[in-house]
Amino acid sequence: MNPVLSCESRGLHPCPACERGDESLCEQKTKGSIESGLLIGACKDTGGSWSPYFVAHKSQILPLPDAVDDLNGVLVEPFSCALHAVLRNPPKGGDRVLIIGAGVIGLSVVAAIKALDYSCHVTILVKHSFQGEMARAFGADEVIYLDGSYVENTANALGAETLKPLLGPEIVQGGANIVYECVGKKKSITDALRFTESGGKVVLLGLASIMKQVDWTTVWLNELTIKGCFAYSTNEFEGQRMNTLQIAIELMKRGKVDLSPLITHQYPLHDYKVAFNTITKRKQENALKVVFNHDQTTVGG
Numbered sequence: 593m594n595p596v597l598s599c600e601s602r603g604l605h606p607c608p609a610c611e612r613g614d615e616s617l618c619e620q621k622t623k624g625s626i627e628s629g630l631l632i633g634a635c636k637d638t639g640g641s642w643s644p645y646f647v648a649h650k651s652q653i654l655p656l657p658d659a660v661d662d663l664n665g666v667l668v669e670p671f672s673c674a675l676h677a678v679l680r681n682p683p684k685g686g687d688r689v690l691i692i693g694a695g696v697i698g699l700s701v702v703a704a705i706k707a708l709d710y711s712c713h714v715t716i717l718v719k720h721s722f723q724g725e726m727a728r729a730f731g732a733d734e735v736i737y738l739d740g741s742y743v744e745n746t747a748n749a750l751g752a753e754t755l756k757p758l759l760g761p762e763i764v765q766g767g768a769n770i771v772y773e774c775v776g777k778k779k780s781i782t783d784a785l786r787f788t789e790s791g792g793k794v795v796l797l798g799l800a801s802i803m804k805q806v807d808w809t810t811v812w813l814n815e816l817t818i819k820g821c822f823a824y825s826t827n828e829f830e831g832q833r834m835n836t837l838q839i840a841i842e843l844m845k846r847g848k849v850d851l852s853p854l855i856t857h858q859y860p861l862h863d864y865k866v867a868f869n870t871i872t873k874r875k876q877e878n879a880l881k882v883v884f885n886h887d888q889t890t891v892g893g
């Protein structure tokens with residue numbers, strides 16, 4: 593199910609954004625016969641997926657082929673966020689790519705780059721060892737842990753050097769051609785800006801908001817391009833314009849990607865307290881994606 597509540601699902605004449613295939617940027621997300629909300633799950637009239645049933649417009653339903661199992665099916669949506677970011681901001685052959693963050697989105701960016709056969713060098717910055725192992729399994733070339741020497745290690749992995757200015761933290765000379773920022777916090781944004789080479793691009797997938805004390809010097813000094821990215825819509829794939837979720841399903845069907853290892857925990861709905869506890873203790877539980885399984889009667893792991 594494509595959860596975006598854009599003009600079509602709201603029963604409205606298409607706005608300029610929807611007309612050009614940018615449904616996630618729809619200008620009428622508060623209009624139409626259903627309540628305001630960007631997505632199913634954030635609209636009081638549709639319900640959400642934390643229930644056995646919810647309401648969707650027929651245009652939002654996508655058939656899942658038999659070749660794609662339910663675990664991959666449940667990951668079509670987050671994988672599409674990564675695919676959209678990569679398809680709209682593709683690395684060039686031989687590029688040095690840095691991914692910051694190894695939650696479901698960061699790992700999906702690794703998987704998207706590999707599934708689309710881009711021949712670039714992928715470095716990923718991760719917090720926990722289970723995330724690092726998963727990143728490697730998905731095809732990351734270098735995994736850097738956020739320890740005391742990560743700035744040096746990341747610079748080395750990117751063929752860059754670190755410099756110590758008179759004031760402030762270490763800066764980086766050189767860096768990645770393109771950085772996919774998948775955390776959205778002050779530290780990760782700061783890292784994205786300093787690990788990008790002159791003239792390079794930072795793609796924001798993390799949900800960054802109001803942020804104090806982010807040093808923007810490198811943005812003008814190194815003439816960086818900062819590109820935002822939200823959800824999924826219509827993308828170019830093999831010369832065709834397709835819905836991002838359809839592209840995700842197609843890549844899964846062809847066996848170009850298997851995201852099922854990202855689902856680390858499954859719970860029946862009535863165990864929602866345990867499920868939320870697992871998600872808030874991500875590190876102790878080695879949790880990535882925690883899902884509800886309505887067929888299940890006992891706690892799985």
Ligand SMILES: [Zn+2]
Pocket residue numbers: 598599600606607608609610611615617618619620
């Ligand atoms: Zn629209």
